[in-house]
Amino acid sequence: MPQAAAEIPRRLSHLNLSFLTNRRLQRILSLAGHDLVPGLPRPGDGVVVWGASPTAWRGERVAARKGVPLVRLEDAFLRSIRPGRTGEPPLGLFVDPLGVHFDPAAPSLIEHVLTTDPLDNSNILARSKAAIARIRAFDLSKYNNHDPDLPPPHPGYVLIVDQVAGDASVRASGATQATFDDMLAAAAATYPQAPILIKTHPETARGLRPGHYGPQHAQGRIRLITEAHSPWALLDGAIAVYTVSSQLGFEAILAGHRPQVWGQPFYAGWGLTADRTPPPRRGRKLTPAQLFAGAMILAPVWYDPCRDRLCSLEEVLDQLEAEVRAFRQDRRGHVAAGMRAWKRGRLNAFFGQVKPLVFRDDPAQAAALAAGTGRGLLVWAGKEPPGLAAPALRVEDGFLRSRGLGADLIPPLSLVTDDLGIYYDPTRPSRLERLLLAPLPPGGRDRAERLLTRLTALNLTKYNLGGAAPDLPDGHRILVPGQVEDDASIRLGADQVRTNLALLEAARAAHPQAVILYKPHPDVEAGLRPGAVPEAAARTHADAVLARADMAALLPLVDEVWTMTSLTGFEALLRGKPVTTLGAPFYAGWGLTRDLGSIPARRLRREDGSLQPRPDLIHLVHAALIAYPRYWDPVSRRPCPPEVALDRLADSALPGPGPGNRLLAKLQGRFARHARLWRE
Structure with missing residues (x-):
């Protein structure tokens, strides 16, 4: 300080x-x-x-x-x-x-x-x-309620920045209406052929406070810009910028301009502006x-x-990015379809802070309502009907989810939204794939490296169940995580090996001398979902069956992982473990895993036949844990960056589910077990 x-x-x-x-x-x-x-x-x-x-x-x-x-x-x-x-x-x-x-x-x-x-x-x-x-x-600024979807004006204009009449910064600079009039006249004389755009102050555009320019100034090549354009988009298209004392002049400097300044703001007088009245003391x-x-x-x-707590500028950028992303995605509101009742409270917290969500069970009805009201359409990814024609954001749990299982109705800290497909469906492109093929944003690599270091130091996973690791046999340990066999990632992304037993058999056949460790999926162990391997078969192919073991405790103790499409493969990569895939999970096909399943050709080559760029592990971390998901903090009850989610998952004081959720979880378990017995 x-x-x-x-x-x-x-x-x-x-x-x-x-x-x-x-x-x-x-x-x-x-x-x-x-x-x-x-x-x-x-x-x-x-x-x-x-x-x-x-x-x-x-x-x-x-x-x-x-x-x-x-x-x-x-x-x-x-x-x-x-x-x-x-x-x-x-x-x-x-x-x-x-x-x-x-x-x-x-x-x-x-x-x-x-x-x-x-x-x-x-x-x-x-x-x-x-x-x-x-x-x-x-696209961040002091205020961030501009519309990033507005197409910017055609480039090549002179940008004049209006300010609120009587603003303290205008008075302090000694500026009057005559100053603004002279500034406009000087710009018009200096650039006699260029269009001149006057950026109206947002409070003037909303009728809250008058500015210095109005319809009487919009003549010929001069026009007012009242729409909520991005400041950076306006600056990118400008050939010159004129201001009295607006913060947009500071941002113009950062955008590479040398603005014409007719007042004496803090950024004038340092050799970066053309000053009409240079401030004293500065040189x-x-x-x-x-x-x-x-x-x-x-x-x-x-x-x-x-x-x-007090923090650094970089941490403020983390937070503001999270809040701005949520605002921009949710500002028009959503109609939500295919959302189970117990999820709706958390979904509203994630997506309904600007406008509360409107829920409809039928996706077709939801799509019609969204189209008629100008809202977006949210669909739980597994509930999307075939051939849904309406544009939609598909929603799923993120990869740093909770401390406890979704099957126990523990609400998530992270959700992903995908306007193209969904990460577990390799039959079509997803937004996550696009992020993996795009360059990292500024600061992205350093941020992802810090996040990975902290995540592995805290030893966090998707569910963070807790518990000590069991005693394991000595030798080269291969962890084989079981999956729910009717899971969409297997139905859509596994073309040969599609059952837990077949996965065990493949791992044993490839490594007859290794120590095979089979960990059943928690939902399968609870009798909620299909995928159980008969005990005798499991003992035949595995050296140990790790019932109810904690994945975070296991991963540091194994030497490699074999999986169909389980997220465990991703969590193993984060810890530097070799991973063999027999399906096409989102982390396969990029050169980070040994892939025995069929990988979508688009991950390997562009449409022109040239090779796709190969994202490394840090790029995968940024895409999967920073850029793709949205996070929500149950303590402050606001959007948050992944760094805060790590803190919450590591904190024993993280709010848990209410008694209503626990009762629903018990009823759900009983219903699922009775339904399976009935089918059998």
Whole structure:
């Protein structure tokens, strides 16, 4: 933390009633070591105000009269999905004892950092460059309720950025309506042939507050852009950017522009902008990475809302990516089909935070309702009817699911959504396959490596049942995980070996001297699903049958795994174990496994016959555990990144199923056993 921030008093008094109800603000300050108290300051206290808000004058007068430090708060530059006026709390704050970043009248904390810090730390600069690339790749900004599906304007235009009339940053720059008029006239004169697009402020577009430009300015080649376009898409198509003091000017620098700046925002005066009125005191020449380091890494205080602690910028990016992905996928709402009753509460938590889900049992009815209301269609992957014509997101459990079985009605922490197919069906492409064939996003490799290191250190698997490993015979141990034999992954992805007994026979035939360890599937052991191997046959081909053994305890003790399509093969790969597949699971066909089953040709060659790229293990980890699933945190009750899911799975305090779910699980088990006896 910069030295200036360390001089902030511990107790901060305030005269704002809104501070009393703002729990996020109170919590961030508390974690940063400050007590927020109402009333007049005592000796040794400070006074805190919100930026240059209309009520800030009260705190300013009290601080001056009492002779105590004045501290200003402002949102950091990656804030939330929606603007603060909606009530959504921020992910970070500037706690500034010097000034406020948009007012050049006095140095601010950001200016202090940019002026005094050497900004030559190679680690911080590398973090800056990686974070800039990541923010652009994931289309993140201060607010993130823009529509990424909107086609951008045809490139080659001049972008003029409007701001709200009377905004504090506009006033602090000494700008007026005449300033905005002059800026537009200068852009039109400098670029006499180019289209000019005026980006209307979102609050102006929604009729909340007026801007400086209106329909009277939209003449000839000048037009207003009121739609919720991505800031980065607009910047990518611009040949020049004009702004008074908008944050979009900062993002323009990160996008490679040298914006024309008619005010005096924090990013002006460092050699990265063309300044109409250069700010006093500034003259140092900075790179975009140095500017970003000061404004986004060194100056702000960042907050992790899931783990309730201060955190790094990278962890905020993890969290914001998860929340933005959920918002963008769910913003129009969904109709959900084929969802069992006990799953609906968790499904609504995952997908219904913007608009509650509408459930229909019949997929055809659900598709018709979705089409008629503009909602998306969610279908549980195993319940999708043949030939479903409507576009749909197929839903399934993720690969880091829970601490306990789905058969026991334990709700999941992760779900995958697939608009192309589903990961366990090799007969058609899936979104997971596309992710494996696409380049990793910026920062993806480092993040996946960290995730894999932590996952294996915690020894986590899909279900995390717990328990000690049994005594195992000595020798070359081959683990053969049993599967549910009517599982879709076997029906669709195993063309020769399709039963647990046949799998055991194949493993023994290939390794007559090895120690074969057979682990029945928990649902089969419970009598819920087919796939039981007669005891005599199991003993014939296996040296040990590991009933009710914990997979996490077993995997470190075995030398390799033979499987049809079980997720155990993936979990073995994560631990560096050789894996032989006799089907076509999602992790087969990429050069990471020994494949004895039929692999889809598209995983091996492109349509033109050339070889597909070979993703390595880290790429597989990123695709399967970061990019493909969505995670939901049952503690904070919000979307979360996989790193938080690891924490929850490793934490014994993870909320468990309620008594209703436990009763349903018992009834389900009894019904399934009676049904099987009846069939037999």
